[in-house]
Amino acid sequence: MGNDRGLRRLVVDERTAYDWTLRHSHGEDGACRETLTLYRDRHTATRIVFRSGEGRYVAEGYWYSGSVTDGHGNLLNLHEPGVVRAFVDEADRRGLLAEPGAGTVEVDGWELFRAVVRGRAALA
Numbered sequence: 482m483g484n485d486r487g488l489r490r491l492v493v494d495e496r497t498a499y500d501w502t503l504r505h506s507h508g509e510d511g512a513c514r515e516t517l518t519l520y521r522d523r524h525t526a527t528r529i530v531f532r533s534g535e536g537r538y539v540a541e542g543y544w545y546s547g548s549v550t551d552g553h554g555n556l557l558n559l560h561e562p563g564v565v566r567a568f569v570d571e572a573d574r575r576g577l578l579a580e581p582g583a584g585t586v587e588v589d590g591w592e593l594f595r596a597v598v599r600g601r602a603a604l605a
Contacts, residue, residue, distance in 0.1 A: 488520070491565055497521075499569065503547050503559050505540065508532065515539045515549055517559050517590065519569060519578070527579045529568055531559075531590040549590070555598045567597045 488500040499519040506514055517529040531549045533539045540548045550556040557564050571593045572578050579586040 489562070491519075491562060491569065493566075493569060501565055505546070513539045513541045515547065515559055515590075517565065517568065519565075521579060521581055525579045525581050525583055526585045527572065527577070528585060528587045529572065529590040529593065530587055531594075537591050549594065551594065551598075555594075557594070557597065557601070564597070564601070567600055568593055571596050571600070 488502050490498060491501055492498045499521060501517065501519045504516050504518070506516065508514060513533045515531040517531075519527045519529070521527075531537070531539055533541065536552055538544075538550045538552055540546055544550065544556065545558065547558050547560040548556055549559060559565065568590070569578070572588055575593075577586070577588045577593075
C-alpha cells in the first residue's frame with residue numbers, strides 16, 4: 482500500500498476532492514483514537530475521530546492498523562479509500578463537512594459508523 486502516513490487523494494466529483502490521512506494517537510487519558518482527517522484546502526479540514534470506549538474499539542494492537550469496530554462483527558478499515566468515501570458521503574449527507582475556508586471541524590466518527598456499515602453491507 483505504500484506510505485500510509487502520507488496524504489492520499491479522494492476525488493468526489495469534478496469540483497470536489499479531499500486530501501486525507503489517518504493517524505493513531507492517545508488522548509490525555511491514555512485512551513486510543515483513530516483520526517481520519519479530510520483536507521478540502523489548506524485552511525479547511527474535517528476530522529472524523531474514533532475514540533475507544535465501551536462498545537467502541539480501535540486497533541490498539543489487537544487488529545490491523547486503522548481498524549475500528551463495535552465488537553458486534555462490524556469492522557471497518559479506515560485505510561481503505563472506499564471506506565473513507567463512505568464516511569465522506571455520510572458526513573456530507575448530514576451536513577457535517579467543513580465548508581471551504583471554515584477552519585477545522587471535528588466529527589464523532591461513531592455517530593456515522595452504523596450508517597457506513599449498513600451502506601457498505603448493501604453494496605456487498
